[in-house]
Amino acid sequence: METTKRGRVVIAGGTGFLGLNLARHLEDLGYEVVLLSRRAPAGGSKWRHVAWDMESVGEWAAVLDGAAALVNLVGRTVDCVKTPDHCDEILRSRVESTELLGRGLRSVETPPPVWVQMSTAHIYGDPPERRCDESAAFGYGLAPIVGKAWEVAHAGALLPGMRSVVVRTSFVLGRTGGALPRLARVARMGLGGKVGSGRQGISWIHEEDMNRIFARAIEDESMQGAYIASAPNPVSNKDFMVHLRQALKVRFGLPAAAWMVKLGAPLLLKTDPELALYGRYCFSTRLKEEGFEFQHPVASRALMDLYAR
Numbered sequence: 001m002e003t004t005k006r007g008r009v010v011i012a013g014g015t016g017f018l019g020l021n022l023a024r025h026l027e028d029l030g031y032e033v034v035l036l037s038r039r040a041p042a043g044g045s046k047w048r049h050v051a052w053d054m055e056s057v058g059e060w061a062a063v064l065d066g067a068a069a070l071v072n073l074v075g076r077t078v079d080c081v082k083t084p085d086h087c088d089e090i091l092r093s094r095v096e097s098t099e100l101l102g103r104g105l106r107s108v109e110t111p112p113p114v115w116v117q118m119s120t121a122h123i124y125g126d127p128p129e130r131r132c133d134e135s136a137a138f139g140y141g142l143a144p145i146v147g148k149a150w151e152v153a154h155a156g157a158l159l160p161g162m163r164s165v166v167v168r169t170s171f172v173l174g175r176t177g178g179a180l181p182r183l184a185r186v187a188r189m190g191l192g193g194k195v196g197s198g199r200q201g202i203s204w205i206h207e208e209d210m211n212r213i214f215a216r217a218i219e220d221e222s223m224q225g226a227y228i229a230s231a232p233n234p235v236s237n238k239d240f241m242v243h244l245r246q247a248l249k250v251r252f253g254l255p256a257a258a259w260m261v262k263l264g265a266p267l268l269l270k271t272d273p274e275l276a277l278y279g280r281y282c283f284s285t286r287l288k289e290e291g292f293e294f295q296h297p298v299a300s301r302a303l304m305d306l307y308a309r
Contacts, residue, residue, distance in 0.1 A: 006030040007068025009218065010112070012101055015041040015049070017177025018118075018169075018210070019073050023047050025211035026218075034063045037074075054097050061104035067112040069218040072101055072154070075118070078143070079179060079275065081266045087142055094150040102157025114163040116217045117154045121170040121203055121228055123147030126278035128199070133285040134168075134228055151226070163224055165217035170230035170282055174207035175306050182269070183241075184248060184307075192245050192253030195261055198238030200279035203230040206296035206305070216292065228284040235299050237279060247303035 009026050011019050014035035023033045023045070033047045040049045052060040054074070064070060074097040076089045098117070105111045124132040125139010138144045151166055158164050173180050186192055205213075213229050235243070245253050256264075258277055265273035284292075296302040 005032045008032040008034060008063070008066065009069045009071060010034045010036055010063050010067050012036040012070065012072045012097065013074030014047075014071075015039065015045075016073065017174060018172060020045065021174060021176075021207050022071065022073075022211050022214050025208075025215060029215060031068070034067075036060060036063065052100075054093075054100060057100065057103050057107050061107045064104055064111060065108035066110045069114045069116060070101065070105070070112045071116045071118075071214060071218070072098060073118045074098070074101075075150075079271050081270060082142065082272045082274075090142070091146050091149060094146060095153045098150065098153040098157055102153075102159075105157070105159055105162075111159055111162070114165065114218060114221075115154070115158060116165045116167060116214060117151070119151055119154075119166050119168045119226070120147045121168045121230055121280065121282045123151075123168060124280055124282060126200070126274075126280055129281070131234070131281045131283060132228075133283055134226055135285070139280075163221065165223050166226040167213060167217065168226060168228045168282075169210070170203035170205050170228070170234075172207055172210050173204055173302055173306060175309070179275075180306075183244060187241070187244050187248055187250050187253055190250070190252060190254055191256065192241050192248075192250060193255035194238040194241055195256050195276045196237070196258040198236060198241075198255070200237045200277065201234050201281035202237055202240045202279050202299075203228075203234040203282035204240070204299060204302070205229055205231050206294075206302040209294050209296055212295070213287070213292070223290070225286075227286050228282050229287075230282045230284060231294055231299070231302070232283050232288065232297050233299065234281040234283060237276075240299060243300040243303050246300065247307040 015037040035049045076093040122143035261273045
């Protein structure tokens with residue numbers, strides 16, 4: 001029996017880990033999915049792909065006309081060495097693509113009624129112990145600067161009367177993409193102990209709950225404004241690595257001192273050591289107040305679920 005389509009959802013930046021996961025979830029719910037990105041997914045996909053140059057309004061904007069929702073996930077990965085060039089790319093890829101989507105919306109006759117905009121829970125910085133919800137002050141550093149600029153660009157790109165949901169995303173746990181596969185490889189090599197002090201916070205969310213939040217943002221007309229997308233039980237780096245080793249059935253993990261990470265991360269892993277050495281404890285007061293129930297609220301069980309498949 002053919003699924004009855006509930007409308008078209010355009011996912012900008014939809015060919016990455018989060019976008020393809022969300023596309024599968026939305027298709028299961030009965031939506032038609034269009035992926036908007038510069039390049040088609042590696043190996044192809046079953047969803048329609050529309051190319052854009054991320055510089056000008058062109059024929060791509062037609063997919064927005066009559067769509068049920070726009071979801072914007074565009075942004076250069078932050079999993080890199082933070083050279084000046086990379087920092088500039090991280091900022092511009094988010095701000096300029098968001099502004100361009102706003103111009104695209106203004107070029108069509110019937111724009112979507114809702115825009116779901118990804119942001120980052122790293123906007124709150126790296127407080128050592130404070131638990132941050134949506135009311136917390138924004139932090140200091142590159143990620144908060146980028147996050148604030150991203151959200152300002154989104155606010156300026158919105159059409160009058162368009163519903164906006166900003167999703168401040170934490171560390172999304174999934175086996176097929178993001179940072180978790182790399183952490184798992186390190187743990188399987190026997191190097192999955194605490195990093196630095198081990199006290200830094202890891203705010204995380206299972207990929208299934210991430211998809212459910214995006215879908216709810218599309219469908220629930222009462223959702224408006226900014227939400228932290230993070231499970232209600234953030235954990236320390238030390239505890240997270242214990243849970244990961246247990247899920248992988250790895251008996252021990254050597255710890256990594258801060259100086260080791262500062263030397264090894266850029267040289268061996270080509271990434272920023274601060275991603276491992278710093279963190280934050282975030283949770284969503286707004287999702288709790290609005291009755292969202294996480295299917296995977298506990299880190300140990302979330303990791304077991306992923307690696308028992």
